Amino acid sequence: MAIVCFDIGGSFIKGAVALTAQDITPLVPRPTPLDDFDAFAATLIGVIAESRIRPERVALSITGIIDPETGIATVANIPCIHGRPLQRDLQARLGLGVLIANDADCFALAEAGLGAGRGHAIVLGAILGSGVGGGLVANGRLVNASGGFAGEWGHGPILPSYAGDPPVAIPAWDCACGQTRCLNTVGGARGMERLHFEVHRAELTSREIVDGWQAGEAESVKTIDLYVELVASPLALAVNITGASIVPVGGGLAKSGPLIERLDAAVRARTLRRFGRPLVVPGALSIEPGLAGAALLGLGVADAG
Structure with a gap:
């Protein structure tokens, strides 16, 4: 399995190619478009193109919350994705399956699978x-x-x-x-x-x-x-x-x-x-926990062992 994972921050979008839980290769960070969803989606598409793979899906760590009933994202520091059904909108733009989790959740997932919580x-x-x-x-x-x-x-x-x-x-x-x-x-x-x-x-x-x-x-x-x-x-x-x-x-x-x-x-x-x-x-991880957690999210945590 190969995925592209993202750590979405208010300043930069960090991407990585993840083949397994132990094989996560960071890509060049790009500035986060804050007010233009088209530019935001285009940035993700650019990172995917840079990866030179056709990922099975993408996974995102975000500094916000996804409502479990409506799918609406609350991401106050990135207005262009705030208030959107983010998973649905990104799947339509990227043509790929999209998984999204809060950055603290990704930290917990990364530490559980690869760090102090193993x-x-x-x-x-x-x-x-x-x-x-x-x-x-x-x-x-x-x-x-x-x-x-x-x-x-x-x-x-x-x-x-x-x-x-x-x-x-x-x-x-x-x-x-x-x-x-x-x-x-x-x-x-x-x-x-x-x-x-x-x-x-x-x-x-x-x-x-x-x-x-x-x-x-x-x-x-x-x-x-x-x-x-x-x-x-x-x-x-x-x-x-x-x-x-x-x-x-x-x-x-x-x-x-x-x-x-x-x-x-x-x-x-x-x-x-x-x-x-x-x-x-x-926490015991040396790699960015947001990227590591998003990678585990996209790969399926069963691959973390």
Whole structure:
């Protein structure tokens, strides 16, 4: 089997030829047309032509959600595909079968098939990037195969009004999803920065906060203490509900091994199942997880072993 897979971002479209799960060859990235669907489809056609194969299908990782009932795509950062029945429209333009999944779902699928989740029946992929995302794989299959929101542990009005010792008030920040008190408002890099400013009235980047914490700087230590407390409980609840036995983490904050180790210890202290080994771990893939996940989606995860 041969497919072409895509990682669709707001800046670039990354493509690759996938022959097997272990044979994924990236192609030259191309700028993403944001406002012209004809140009968007033409870019995909150009990448397929560059691949010099006739793929059996194409598979896309997107920074958005496909409604499982209507097939309508919600992709706010790429207006030309936002609000479209994207699978149907692309199949008509490309003349090929099209599979589409959210980028966090593709991360989870890639880690389950090729990375830290290999050998685990239930894998909860967690994204700690600019915000919080997630995807769920059960028995080698993506739960969101037809689109949907499974694994999105960063949303819902779950944050407490107070946290820390002594207690600190946690504002009811508005989330981009339309709710308030979502973990997404504090759990990603921008949320960590927001939390630090709320407590200390000082503007630092998430990297500066993490570096300061590791250096023992008091303000950053307090912020990370709060951050871990706020993130660990929802993640432990997600583990309890899904039965996940491993939680690979992707996104910018996952690059800090000590932070993930600290979060892992806090999560394992809160789960019903007692784990005597790491549960929350950095993602292990060297290849782009969006491309790898889209490749597995297109190939069929059975090929991942």
